[in-house]
Amino acid sequence: MGAAGGPCRSRSAAMSFPNATHFRLHPLHTAAADIFSRHRRRPTTIFRPPAASSASAVEQHSIHSSARVTARVVTFNVLSTKLATPTWFTSCSPEELDSELRLPRILAQLAPEVDARALVCLQEVSQAWAGPLYTFFLKRGYTFVYASYGGQHDGYMGVGIAVP
Numbered sequence: 001m002g003a004a005g006g007p008c009r010s011r012s013a014a015m016s017f018p019n020a021t022h023f024r025l026h027p028l029h030t031a032a033a034d035i036f037s038r039h040r041r042r043p044t045t046i047f048r049p050p051a052a053s054s055a056s057a058v059e060q061h062s063i064h065s066s067a068r069v070t071a072r073v074v075t076f077n078v079l080s081t082k083l084a085t086p087t088w089f090t091s092c093s094p095e096e097l098d099s100e101l102r103l104p105r106i107l108a109q110l111a112p113e114v115d116a117r118a119l120v121c122l123q124e125v126s127q128a129w130a131g132p133l134y135t136f137f138l139k140r141g142y143t144f145v146y147a148s149y150g151g152q153h154d155g156y157m158g159v160g161i162a163v164p
Contacts, residue, residue, distance in 0.1 A: 072118035078106055080126040082155030103129060107136055114140050120162040126155030137162040 081099040089097055096102070113120060114137070125133060130146045137144040141164060148158035 072113070072116055073121065074110075074113045074118045075121040075123070076106070076110065077123045078102075078125055078129065080124040080150070080155045080157035081128050082126055082153070082157070083124070099128065103132060110136070114142065114162075114164075117164040119164070120160075122160040122162070124154075124157045125160045126157050128155060130158075130160065133160060133162075 079102075081102075084097040084099065084102065086092070086094045086097060110120060120137075120142075122133070125146060127148060130148075134144045134146065142162045144160060144162045146158055146160040148156045150157035
């Protein structure tokens with residue numbers, strides 16, 4: 001399928017976090033906003049050790065040391081609508097590059113991952129698709145955060161993360 005959202009453009013992996021007792025998840029909206037607002041600087045981690053003096057935080061997030069936390073993470077480059085042109089993608093037919101046809105195909109590929117409650121990371125999300133993607137994820141019980149870093153030439157593309 002190529003630029004129309006074929007399987008070669010998506011990748012998924014399962015991640016395990018051994019010793020999960022040492023970590024707690026900060027509120028998503030705060031952590032994600034912090035990561036996206038500082039994308040040109042050193043990335044900020046979402047997982048941080050609890051404060052040593054905060055016994056209640058340790059008790060609230062306590063997991064047996066033998067427990068493992070597993071998360072499915074999917075990353076997908078959706079190709080900005082403004083960059084999907086026949087001059088750049090000569091092996092694709094112009095119909096395959098049409099954003100009105102590509103978006104439903106991409107959503108169809110994301111649906112099984114969303115059904116599996118995966119963490120979905122998207123690259124090259126154009127401003128034109130940020131709204132439809134937000135709606136898609138919201139209807140499925142996800143929180144979608146979008147951050148634009150591009151300009152007019154690339155459709156104000158950015159990154160998005162969807163968390164169940």
